[in-house]
Amino acid sequence: MAALRDLLEVYGALDEAAAADPAVATALDDFLPDASANTGWYREIEEFFFRENARTSPNLQAACRRIGEQAQAGAPLTNPQKSRLLYGLSAAARIKQITGTQALPSFDDDDFQDALDGVVAAIGPDDDPAHWDSSLAKAQGCKADFVAAAQSEFGGWKHFETLRSATADIGMVDPVLQRIPLCRAVVRTINGIQSVVIDTAMSSDDITLTNLKKVVNPFNWARNYSDFFQRMTPCPEPHRPDGWRQVLESVGFDKFEGSWITTALKYYPSEGKGEARIDYDLDDPTPGPGDGQVLVDRGFINMWATNADRDPDQPGVRVRTRKVVHIKGLSPFAQQRLVCITGYGTASNEFLFGPAAHPPDETREFAYYEAGVAPQAGLTDEDGPATHVAATAVGLWTEAVRDLTNDYFDLAEKWMAGGLTLTDITDFSQQFTGHLINAPLNFLERVNRPRNRHTSDARRDGGQ
Numbered sequence: 001m002a003a004l005r006d007l008l009e010v011y012g013a014l015d016e017a018a019a020a021d022p023a024v025a026t027a028l029d030d031f032l033p034d035a036s037a038n039t040g041w042y043r044e045i046e047e048f049f050f051r052e053n054a055r056t057s058p059n060l061q062a063a064c065r066r067i068g069e070q071a072q073a074g075a076p077l078t079n080p081q082k083s084r085l086l087y088g089l090s091a092a093a094r095i096k097q098i099t100g101t102q103a104l105p106s107f108d109d110d111d112f113q114d115a116l117d118g119v120v121a122a123i124g125p126d127d128d129p130a131h132w133d134s135s136l137a138k139a140q141g142c143k144a145d146f147v148a149a150a151q152s153e154f155g156g157w158k159h160f161e162t163l164r165s166a167t168a169d170i171g172m173v174d175p176v177l178q179r180i181p182l183c184r185a186v187v188r189t190i191n192g193i194q195s196v197v198i199d200t201a202m203s204s205d206d207i208t209l210t211n212l213k214k215v216v217n218p219f220n221w222a223r224n225y226s227d228f229f230q231r232m233t234p235c236p237e238p239h240r241p242d243g244w245r246q247v248l249e250s251v252g253f254d255k256f257e258g259s260w261i262t263t264a265l266k267y268y269p270s271e272g273k274g275e276a277r278i279d280y281d282l283d284d285p286t287p288g289p290g291d292g293q294v295l296v297d298r299g300f301i302n303m304w305a306t307n308a309d310r311d312p313d314q315p316g317v318r319v320r321t322r323k324v325v326h327i328k329g330l331s332p333f334a335q336q337r338l339v340c341i342t343g344y345g346t347a348s349n350e351f352l353f354g355p356a357a358h359p360p361d362e363t364r365e366f367a368y369y370e371a372g373v374a375p376q377a378g379l380t381d382e383d384g385p386a387t388h389v390a391a392t393a394v395g396l397w398t399e400a401v402r403d404l405t406n407d408y409f410d411l412a413e414k415w416m417a418g419g420l421t422l423t424d425i426t427d428f429s430q431q432f433t434g435h436l437i438n439a440p441l442n443f444l445e446r447v448n449r450p451r452n453r454h455t456s457d458a459r460r461d462g463g464q
Contacts, residue, residue: 003077004227005253006066008341010088012042012058014095017103024101030156031091038333045338048330049252049259060092061105061115068118074129078354080346081227082123083164083180086173089119090150090163097151107147116143125174142172157182183345187332188324195296195326196335202319202348207356209305209312212319213276213366214359216301216352218247218267223363224355228342230254235264236289244268245369246283248290261327263297264288269367274310276303276366296326301352319348 014032018025018039025036046054067085071077077085096104105112120139121132128135149166153159160182168175185198215224222229228251235246244266252260264283271277281298283290299322307316323344327335343350355363 003067003070003075003081004342006063006070007077007081007085007088008042008045009055009058009063010060010085010092011337011341012046012055013060013063013104014088014091015039015042016058017095017101020103021099021101023099024095024103027095027099028091031087031095032337033157034333038331041331041334041337044330044334048334050256051259053256061112064089064112064119065115067122068115071122072118072129072132076129077122078227078350079174079176080180080343080350082173083177083346084183084341085119086123086164086167086177087160087182089123090146090154090160093147093150094154113143116147120146120172124172138171142170145170146172180346180349183340185336185340185345187336190296190324190326193296193326194332195324196332196339198321198323198339198344198347200319200321200345200348202353203306204315204317204353206315207317207353208315209274209276209303209317211356211359212303212317212352213271213312214363215355216276216278216303217269217364217366217368218245218249218265218278218280219364219368220355221249221351223360225343225351227254228252230257230260235283240266240283261293262289262291263294264290265297271366274305274312277301293328294325295328296324299323301347319352321347323347 011032014024014028015035016039018028018035025039028035042058043054043056046056067077092104093107095101096107107113107116117136117139120143121135124135124139126135126138146167149163149170153166154163161178164173164178167173168178179202181200181202183198184200185196187194188197189195190197219232222232229249230252231248231250233248233250235248240246245268247265247267248262249265250260250262264287265280266283267278267280269276269278278301280300282294282296286292287294300320302320304310304318305312305314305316306318307314323339325335325339327338330338339345
């Protein structure tokens with residue numbers, strides 16, 4: 001949808017304002033950490049994907065107006081997109097208020113007020129185009145309170161929960177937006193290449209594991225989130241002999257097929273009692289039928305039934321995802337902004353929970369493989385995971401580090417929000433010690449299970 005590019009432009013207006021005004025750059029770091037040291041990322045992304053059609057001078061007012069017009073015409077935003085739009089628009093209102101910069105429009109300007117009506121209606125819970133007049137009237141009634149809340153309550157990323165609560169209280173947004181996490185994307189060196197790492201963790205009391213498995217196969221990704229996943233097609237011969245499946249992924253912005261990124265991936269589905277996983281990585285040898293623009297692309301989607309019986313047909317699931325990616329031709333910070341704005345940071349919610357709520361009939365099944373000869377069927381966890389000592393050790397270490405890292409992020413957020421207590425520190429210390437004490441016992445238990453030769457490689461980099 002074109003709205004995704006307009007959402008990118010909202011953030012691009014902040015980037016251009018930071019480049020033009022040092023006061024804006026300093027203030028923007030509270031909303032987009034390290035933004036002041038990495039201005040120009042928006043132009044990079046526009047020129048990379050849109051080339052001669054690049055919008056090199058972002059216009060906040062025009063982007064807001066287009067988003068409202070598209071919602072009115074029947075192209076509503078997803079809830080995660082609404083959350084990201086609320087964040088960017090609120091940051092613009094706050095930065096304009098504290099810096100007075102001329103690089104951003106005045107929120108009191110009559111022309112901008114007209115654009116604000118439409119974009120606030122698009123963010124709202126009642127965005128049905130059949131009732132657009134009532135949505136617009138509601139937006140006009142609450143936009144002043146929204147701007148006031150953004151300019152007084154929104155001091156940076158750590159205050160976003162407070163802002164979302166305030167906008168939900170005035171009826172501007174659906175309270176469900178409060179359950180959507182901010183994008184946590186960091187830059188790490190993977191095999192000597194600076195790559196963006198994005199972790200997500202989400203739970204649902206309404207979705208079943210069975211329905212998640214109906215939509216999670218990579219051949220469904222373009223149907224799940226067509227705003228950025230444009231095409232998932234079979235890889236040509238030869239087929240892999242090791243049980244991993246293959247898929248050719250094309251991502252980019254609609255109507256600009258000439259600049260889509262096409263990558264050959266391999267993936268491995270596995271499942272056990274009340275759980276299922278998809279691990280993926282670049283197919284090898286790389287780039288194969290891909291275009292070679294992606295140098296790192298690996299990750300996993302881990303899913304568990306959380307109901308008391310671990311029944312996949314009963315509601316209650318938790319999902320963790322990891323995406324590690326490097327796109328040649330974009331700076332690390334530009335890649336970080338790209339993956340967050342295009343939806344990787346809310347993958348569990350946007351990419352999986354939405355489609356799984358009502359899976360269409362034509363989805364590809366969990367273990368689907370589009371090829372002339374199906375791969376050898378993999379074994380489930382009941383048959384036993386790998387006994388390879390190195391693979392098992394790496395898998396256990398990855399589990400421990402991932403869990404401790406997520407706990408550490410939670411602890412850091414509490415500290416930055418001024419809510420860290422001695423009890424929080426004590427609990428984290430106990431969790432850390434528990435991991436160290438239990439690791440040898442877990443290792444011995446794992447390596448003494450029968451080895452599944454098909455899944456050992458899948459878990460090595462998949463965080464299992």
